[in-house]
Amino acid sequence: MSQHNQDQTADGGPDDADGEIALQPLPLDRWHRDRGGRMVPFAGYEMPVQYEGIMAEHLWTREHAGLFDVSHMGQLLFSGAAFDTGLETLLPGDIVGLGEGRMRYSLLLADNGGIHDDLMITRLPADNAFEIDGGALYMVVNGATKWDDLGVLREGLADEVTINHLEDQALLALQGPEAVTALSRILPGVEKLVFMTAAAFDWNGNPLWVSRSGYTGEDGFEISLPGDVAAEFADALVAQDEVRPIGLGARDSLRLEAGLPLYGHDLDLETTPVAADLGFALSKRRREEGGFPGHERIMIERDQGAILKRVGLVVEGRQPVREGATVVDDEGSEIGKVTSGGFAPTAQKPIAMAYVPAALAAPGTRVTLAQRGKIHHAEVVPMPFVPHRYVRKGA
Template structure:
């Protein structure tokens, strides 16, 4: 079994289109030895030198990820924050300029249509007056569905702009911010979940201190026309190496971060997914968001199933689709993500199990292709997050 197959089930990667789109850096990835595969409607690099080595490099230094398949949306219009609260359960009106928030796009039944990051940023209107706009990053495989849902849910005077002229890069790892600061002065002033406007050689950048690996790092929105030159400049720094989808998946799994379309879907509520922190207190009290009745009832009584982490006995990964079974072999849950954890040296997974089995330390059995695997429910993240928060030294 290849390195890629061991850590990332490439064959199960979602494909939304008959002819996947190319990233602005497609030729760049190939020139740097990227092994390209279809993912989320795009052709993307799964690995360069090898997933294990790339994973460990991010944990000790800094990795460059191309996440340009993600949807970058800008929402404008009068009271756009208030309007957006009709479909998101977060406190959007209370979001300060340059502040970010993780949130969820919900359907009327409380199911998760997508998870996303939203930031309020300053803007200048055509007449020169200052205002604010909301910058939203959504998953690549769902971005067009998200836009359709938002267009239906929001008032007609709210404008949604898909910034398809912008690429999106992530630099992640303990040396990421200090290294990027050599090229983009001032980014080291950011702390976790804050963002701001910066520049590289006169090119405007939008930079946030955030990411999807559990490590400290940055996400950088850069014009697609200059992204290859910017990526070259980043790679000239000895601390930075290119990293593919395989390591991105194993890193986010160790960090306990769910992947939409696998650990989250329209049948899953935020309470089931253990994402209750995304439900703002004032919104819970007002009960005025999509699916509020079901979600608040689950918060009070407990959901039928809950997303948990699993430590799997042995090194053999248990993949998405494996069953969680009881002592009699009856199926009582499902594995939604699984793989080998390079940092831990063993197999880990996420699964939905009955709530009475969700306490850490509970033993469960998994069945994959007829083979039984023993596992224990574990607290997530499996590997501690290393975000640099406000007030950190």
């Protein structure tokens, strides 16, 4: 566990000798290459985009269990005086009321009500994997924004709040209907977790922090562990018949089918939680009390509606539309924009997310899209495109 390094470039990433942003290797860099992973730049790291092919990896995860390396994500610990009330000045969720071992999706907000990042936050019990007294909070933020997030958090929190950036920790995600079968062989008892809960486990004397969560819409787990044992643990997972390594390409198509937004594409500093259809992240107590950035604007939008809304689209035909395609009116004028899109391997049709005027946001509404001089027709549909299969309490 280490404090965040201060020798960073202005925009937050590690600097090389020529002043360029240097691509960082993941703890599993050699592991990926040895298994045929095709490495590409992503969020300042070299990451595997695919192994055997995006379609095959996508379908394997939906049917069995896929192993994703998400060690580029930022893992942060918060402790010290009034750290949870301090975080409520930046996040719209009920952080103070978060129980031990419980997780919450939340948003790091800007003063205008826009979104710096979306994130997961968990209250640590006394028994945790980070050698820190219970009561601390563990946060996972997006890899592409983690350095900027750290700047916002350090500026917005009191000096008495300690932020530890867990740069030496790896983060793996095991996703799919057979994930629990495979993982419980290695970590007995993990099957007792339910969606959005977490606990500490021991593996060969190494401390692991495991949550039942993920970014695919499937049942699954995220495992935080020391980087120097990540390859050995990944070997133990892929030795299970149910598990194969999966790259970034399938991670993106899986999350799109699940209707989950990607920061920097479907969310940004100009987009509010209401426009993004993330109102569930605004806890009731916090809506009433306020005290988080953009509260007044967000409450007005919640009462009166946002001008634009994030919606799901099913596109006619077989040709997918991509990010950047425009939503146009009858005269061809731009009135909205596609922020994510592709062909859905499970649904077997082109799907997309877009921001459209509120008057066009109801399911069943027909919209027209323009991409590279071609016109496409689409219908607004509820999300997710493929049903979530989370294992909830009492299920």
